[in-house]
Structures are given as C-alpha cells and as structure tokens.
Amino acid sequence: MLTQAKRPAPPTDDKRWRIVDATMRRQSYRPAALIETLHTAQEVFGFLDDDTLRYVAGSLSLPLGKVFGVATFYHHFQLKPKGAHSCVVCLGTACYMKNATGIVKMIGEEAGIAPGETTPDGKLSLMVARCIGACSLAPGVVADGEVLPRPTLDDVRALVKRWLSE
Amino acid sequence: MMTLEEFEGLGAREREDQSGKKGRIRVCQAAGCASCGSDKVLAALKEKLQAAGLEQDYEAKGVGCMGLCSEAPLVTVEPGEVLVGKVTPEDAEELVRNLQQGTPPTKRLPEMPFFTRQRKIALEHCGVVDPERIQDYLARGGYSGLYKALTEMTPLEVVQEITASGLRGRGGGGYPTGLKWGTVHKAAGDVKYVICNADEGDPGAFMDRSVLESDPHRILEGMAIAGYAVGARTGYIYVRAEYPLAIKILRTAIRQAERQKILGTGIFGSSHSFQIELRIGAGAFVCGEETALIASIEGNRGQPRNRPPYPAVSGLFGCPTLINNVETFANVPAIMREGAEWFASVGTEKSKGTKVFALAGSINNTGLVEVPMGTTLRELILEIGGGCPGGKSVKAVQTGGPSGGCIPAEKLDTPVDYESLTALGSMMGSGGMIVMDETTSMIEVARFFVDFCRSESCGKCVPCRVGTQQMYTVLDRICEGQGTSEDLELLERLCDTVRNTSLCGLGKSAPNPIMSTMRYFREEYTERIRKPESVGTR
Numbered sequence: 251m252l253t254q255a256k257r258p259a260p261p262t263d264d265k266r267w268r269i270v271d272a273t274m275r276r277q278s279y280r281p282a283a284l285i286e287t288l289h290t291a292q293e294v295f296g297f298l299d300d301d302t303l304r305y306v307a308g309s310l311s312l313p314l315g316k317v318f319g320v321a322t323f324y325h326h327f328q329l330k331p332k333g334a335h336s337c338v339v340c341l342g343t344a345c346y347m348k349n350a351t352g353i354v355k356m357i358g359e360e361a362g363i364a365p366g367e368t369t370p371d372g373k374l375s376l377m378v379a380r381c382i383g384a385c386s387l388a389p390g391v392v393a394d395g396e397v398l399p400r401p402t403l404d405d406v407r408a409l410v411k412r413w414l415s416e
Numbered sequence: 417m418m419t420l421e422e423f424e425g426l427g428a429r430e431r432e433d434q435s436g437k438k439g440r441i442r443v444c445q446a447a448g449c450a451s452c453g454s455d456k457v458l459a460a461l462k463e464k465l466q467a468a469g470l471e472q473d474y475e476a477k478g479v480g481c482m483g484l485c486s487e488a489p490l491v492t493v494e495p496g497e498v499l500v501g502k503v504t505p506e507d508a509e510e511l512v513r514n515l516q517q518g519t520p521p522t523k524r525l526p527e528m529p530f531f532t533r534q535r536k537i538a539l540e541h542c543g544v545v546d547p548e549r550i551q552d553y554l555a556r557g558g559y560s561g562l563y564k565a566l567t568e569m570t571p572l573e574v575v576q577e578i579t580a581s582g583l584r585g586r587g588g589g590g591y592p593t594g595l596k597w598g599t600v601h602k603a604a605g606d607v608k609y610v611i612c613n614a615d616e617g618d619p620g621a622f623m624d625r626s627v628l629e630s631d632p633h634r635i636l637e638g639m640a641i642a643g644y645a646v647g648a649r650t651g652y653i654y655v656r657a658e659y660p661l662a663i664k665i666l667r668t669a670i671r672q673a674e675r676q677k678i679l680g681t682g683i684f685g686s687s688h689s690f691q692i693e694l695r696i697g698a699g700a701f702v703c704g705e706e707t708a709l710i711a712s713i714e715g716n717r718g719q720p721r722n723r724p725p726y727p728a729v730s731g732l733f734g735c736p737t738l739i740n741n742v743e744t745f746a747n748v749p750a751i752m753r754e755g756a757e758w759f760a761s762v763g764t765e766k767s768k769g770t771k772v773f774a775l776a777g778s779i780n781n782t783g784l785v786e787v788p789m790g791t792t793l794r795e796l797i798l799e800i801g802g803g804c805p806g807g808k809s810v811k812a813v814q815t816g817g818p819s820g821g822c823i824p825a826e827k828l829d830t831p832v833d834y835e836s837l838t839a840l841g842s843m844m845g846s847g848g849m850i851v852m853d854e855t856t857s858m859i860e861v862a863r864f865f866v867d868f869c870r871s872e873s874c875g876k877c878v879p880c881r882v883g884t885q886q887m888y889t890v891l892d893r894i895c896e897g898q899g900t901s902e903d904l905e906l907l908e909r910l911c912d913t914v915r916n917t918s919l920c921g922l923g924k925s926a927p928n929p930i931m932s933t934m935r936y937f938r939e940e941y942t943e944r945i946r947k948p949e950s951v952g953t954r
Contacts, residue, residue: 285696327698343850385774386776
C-alpha cells in the first residue's frame with residue numbers, strides 16, 4: 251500500500267487518464283506493464299508527450315530514462331502529434347518490387363516531407379512500415395487506417411493532393 | 417470433469433443448425449479481401465437472402481482466408497465448393513440465384529493447380545469456419561485434441577506424441593518441437609510459461625496473420641495442449657501491432673473460450689488451468705527473436721541476450737518458457753486428433769508435415785498455399801503460383817525474408833525442406849516467398865534487405881550495429897556505379913565478420929542476401945563495377 255501513496259496524480263484532469271490508469275491497474279502497476287500502458291496512452295491521446303512519459307514512469311516506479319528508452323526503441327510509438335491525415339507506405343519486399351519507394355518519393359515531393367514527418371500545416375503525416383502483411387495487395391498503402399487495394403502511383407498522388415487542399 | 421458426451425454436445429447444436437441448411441455462401445473477411453470490400457459483399461448477400469425470404473434454407477457467412485488473395489474478394493458457394501473471385505456487391509443477386517437453382521456462377525474460378533496441389537493441415541479450417549464464433553470451431557471437432565490430451569494422456573505422453581510426429585519449428589529455425597517441449601517439461605520450477613510468437617516481421621510473409629484471422633481457436637488449442645504438456649498455467653500471444661484485425665479476432669476468441677470453460681481455471685471442469693493473454697508488439701523486427709520477444713513482454717527494449725541459458729530453462733521472468741511460432745501451434749491440434757503417425761506420413765524424411773507459404777512479388781497467383789514438405793520450388797512457383805505475369809521468366813526466388821537468400825532459377829528443382837534450402841545459402845524462414853523476374857536487379861534487392869537490417873538492428877552488439885551500416889555503404893557505392901573490385905572483396909570480408917560475430921539471428925543472417933546474390937549473380941556485381949553506365953538499365 252505504501253507504493254500506492256507515492257503514485258503521482260495525472261498531469262491534467264482529462265478523463266482519458268482513467269483509461270491509462272485502468273491498463274496499469276489491470277497489471278498491478280508492475281514494470282512489465284510499460285509497453286501495454288504506452289499502447290493505451292497512444293491510443294487515447296494520439297501520441298506520447300513528455301508529461302505522459304513522466305506520468306507513466308512515476309506510476310510504474312520506473313526511471314524516466316527507461317520509459318523514454320522503450321518509447322524511442324519501438325517504431326510504433328510516436329512522440330510528436332500526427333497530422334489530420336496519415337499515410338503509411340509499406341516498404342516490405344513485395345511492395346518494394348511494386349515500386350513502393352517511388353510512392354514515398356512522390357509523396358515527399360508533393361508534400362515536402364520525409365518519412366516520419368508531418369506537414370507544417372498539420373494536414374498530413376507520412377510514415378513507412380516494415381511489411382503490413384498485405385503482400386497480395388502490393389504496393390501496400392494505409393490511408394487513414396484503411397488499406398488501399400493495389401493503388402497506382404497516380405491514385406496515391408490524387409489522394410495526397412486532395413488531402414493537402416482540404 | 418466433463419464427460420465425452422458433454423464435450424461433444426458443445427458443438428452438436430451448431431452441427432445441427434449447419435446441416436439444416438441447403439446451402440451457404442462463405443465470404444472471406446480476412447485483411448486482404450476486407451480491403452477490397454468483402455464486408456459490403458457479405459452485407460449485400462445477407463440482404464438479398466432476406467429479401468428473397470430464403471434465410472431459413474440458406475445462409476451467408478463471414479469466414480477467413482481462402483488463399484488466392486490475387487482474386488480478392490473471394491467467396492465460396494456450398495454445396496460444390498465453387499470458388500468465385502473478384503466479387504462485387506452487385507453480384508449478390510446472381511449468387512443467390514445460383515445458390516437456389518444450383519447453377520454455376522459466371523465469375524467462378526476454374527479448377528487449377530493452385531487448389532488441387534495443396535494439402536491443408538494448418539490451414540484446414542481457414543476459409544471454412546467463422547473465426548468469430550467458437551461454436552463453428554467446436555462443430556468441426558475443434559478442441560477435441562485438447563480434450564483427448566487432458567482425459568487420455570499424461571503430459572509426458574503428449575510430449576512423446578509431438579516428438580514422434582517429427583514436427584519442427586515453423587518459425588524458420590526448424591528446431592524439433594518435441595525436443596523443445598521435452599526440455600521445458602523436464603525443467604524444474606512451479607511457474608512456467610508458453611509463448612506464441614506471432615511477431616511475423618519478415619517482409620513478404622503473411623501466413624501467421626491469415627491463420628490468426630481465420631482460425632484463432634486453433635492457436636489457442638495448440639497453446640493449451642502445450643501448457644498441459646510442459647506444466648504451464650499461463651500463455652502469452654505476442655502479436656504485431658500491424659495486424660489490428662488479428663488482434664481483434666484473438667480477443668474475441670479468448671473471451672469465448674473462457675466463457676465455454678475451455679480456457680481459464682478448471683478446463684472442461686478438470687483441475688487443469690490455462691489462461692492466455694495478448695501482448696501487442698510495437699514495431700520492432702528484432703522482437704521476432706525469442707529472447708528479444710521475451711524482453712519485450714517484460715516491458716523492456718526488445719534486445720536479444722546471449723544464449724544459453726535458453727528460454728526453455730530460463731525465459732520469461734526467469735522461468736522455463738516454451739516459445740513456438742503460430743504455424744507450429746496450428747499443427748498441434750491436428751497431430752493430437754489424428755495421431756503422430758498420420759502426421760509423419762506427410763513430407764520428407766527429415767521434414768515432416770506441410771509448410772504454408774506466402775507467394776508474392778512477380779507472380780500471378782499471389783496468396784497463401786500449404787504444400788507437403790519436399791514439394792519443389794518449380795511446382796510451387798510455376799504450377800501452383802502460375803509463374804510471372806506478362807510471360808516474364810523467373811529470375812530468382814527469395815525465401816526466408818531478410819535472413820534468407822535469393823535462389824536462382826536454375827535451382828528451382830530443389831525440394832522445399834529445411835536442409836535443402838540451407839544448403840543453397842537461403843533458409844526456410846517463416847515461409848515468405850518472393851518471386852523476382854528478369855527485370856529485377858539482384859544487387860538492388862540485396863541493398864534493400866541490408867537497408868532493412870541496418871535500420872532494424874537493435875544496436876546492442878557492435879558487429880551488427882556497425883557492420884550492417886558498413887555493408888550498406890559499400891553495397892550502395894557498388895549499386896550507384898562507384899564501386900571498385902576491392903569493394904567486392906571488402907564486402908565479402910565484412911559479411912564473414914558480421915555473420916560469425918553477431919549476437920543474435922538478425923546479425924548472423926543479415927549477410928545472407930548479399931552472400932547469396934554474390935554467389936549466384938556475381939556477374940551483376942562485376943558488371944556494375946566495370947560498366948557504371950549500366951546503373952538503372954535493369
């Protein structure tokens with residue numbers, strides 16, 4: 251019960267912290283709950299900011315460095331806010347063979363961003379993935395969470411242009 | 417303990433319901449078809465059946481992967497098992513009419529080697545059962561392997577049965593499954609764990625995703641049998657975050673199995689308990705390595721550690737841990753149900769059973785196939801896969817992902833088994849098979865894989881962290897037409913060092929794509945060095 255007293259209060263009075271708390275509670279605030287907790291936090295807040303990392307570290311009695319280390323080790327965790335639209339281009343082998351790198355290059359030219367970046371106006375985030383397992387639909391492009399079936403370079407260009415002009 | 421009659425009663429109601437129908441249309445709802453709008457097809461079919469007042473006699477149901485993903489969305493019409501490809505919601509009316517009148521659908525797919533040459537064990541229920549309903553699995557004899565193990569066999573007998581079947585790990589290494597189970601069974605300790613490695617990271621591989629999305633209970637059953645055999649009460653499935661549908665389906669499956677008292681405390685009313693928890697990966701390729709995966713479940717950075725001690729002795733939270741791949745577990749229920757001898761009668765002398773492959777790249781029939789071990793690459797790619805589109809010729813086949821190698825067309829008569837592929841400088845891997853045609857540049861393919869490995873290297877050991885970076889630099893120089901003949905020698909030496917001195921499988925196998933392409937396509941390297949103007953012509 252002593253450890254419970256030391257647990258920090260959520261950084262804000264946002265009700266969504268309760269969802270994060272629930273994940274940690276389910277695993278009895280053990281250090282092994284770290285990755286699950288970061289998943290939940292990213293799910294509810296969209297990304298992991300410094301306050302979140304600090305709060306999770308305090309709650310699970312882990313050094314902040316360890317939490318930061320884990321959050322930066324895994325590609326899935328985002329430390330910056332995402333754009334209004336997101337485009338994930340799969341760079342697996344099957345997609346590579348179907349010119350996925352050409353799609354990344356094209357989006358880079360149209361939007362002026364590199365993989366992992368968001369346009370300054372916050373409209374679009376470009377990401378790359380290491381195989382999403384949709385090899386039969388190559389090249390794999392996930393637009394706002396939906397896998398596009400066998401898109402051509404021009405399909406994706408049109409989509410990106412539409413997003414950017416919104 | 418539940419009696420046999422009571423157990424069989426679990427699926428009886430569903431069996432009755434199903435046999436009461438005159439026919440049904442099964443619609444694939446797995447990720448590939450779902451992206452092509454198969455949910456709308458299913459909805460349209462249900463609506464048409466209802467509008468025609470036929471729901472009593474016929475049904476439309478969502479099922480898992482049917483394999484031929486290049487024809488997505490796919491449906492199967494029963495009776496007759498007629499497969500129909502590229503179905504749209506507009507086809508629903510005709511399909512319902514076909515069903516009622518027994519006429520052949522216009523878009524039906526012809527009988528082809530893709531279907532006739534397969535032998536399904538791990539995928540036996542894929543595309544047949546509704547993955548979101550445990551009753552459907554029970555109605556087809558699901559969980560009878562677990563029931564048999566718990567009621568008729570001792571844990572040691574289960575281990576012996578798996579050993580006798582000759583099953584080997586399907587994650588790539590090919591370690592004898594029975595031997596691994598035996599080690600964990602014998603290991604001292606009250607607390608043991610079973611882990612299912614569903615971190616299918618090899619680019620170009622999607623077998624595990626399809627099994628999880630199509631027949632999740634099979635994995636739960638395999639794990640529960642393993643839990644009984646080795647003496648573990650807790651199991652973890654470590655599944656990639658990139659597979660949201662598989663995660664959702666597994667969550668439903670675990671909940672249903674717990675409700676039926678098939679998982680949790682007191683399985684079938686016995687004293688045996690086994691609970692399964694999901695752990696979601698976070699996008700690190702190296703977590704497919706067993707010690708890195710364990711570190712990740714423990715909430716740490718996914719960095720491998722030295723072995724021994726092997727996880728079988730000291731794994732998760734320092735306890736003896738059995739860790740197997742999805743497809744390995746998928747074979748277990750069938751072995752328990754049909755017996756070790758039956759399983760061992762399929763395949764070759766050293767590689768028993770079947771293997772699931774994901775065909776992708778420059779090939780006509782992309783999708784999933786399951787064939788007996790010992791099938792040749794030629795049969796797989798030219799007959800089952802239908803060769804390259806546009807009449808192009810096969811140049812090479814890449815197996816085993818970034819850890820594997822490129823096998824040239826002249827070796828296509830090699831039988832697919834663990835030893836033969838390793839002898840060619842590639843490996844079985846998890847089962848991704850990428851076909852490359854005459855227009856593919858092999859050096860660029862090698863560069864692609866090295867780029868993958870250098871970015872996925874966890875950074876713990878120097879040979880892998882620095883070596884893959886240097887390999888990439890040299891290879892990139894050659895690719896861009898600025899290489900010298902000394903570079904080739906340097907690259908060979910680097911490959912040798914990285915292979916022999918890296919800590920884990922990622923580094924040890926990272927040179928494979930370079931070494932295999934240098935071995936079989938050396939002239940492409942020398943040509944780029946001699947004639948830099950050839951850059952970009954391939």
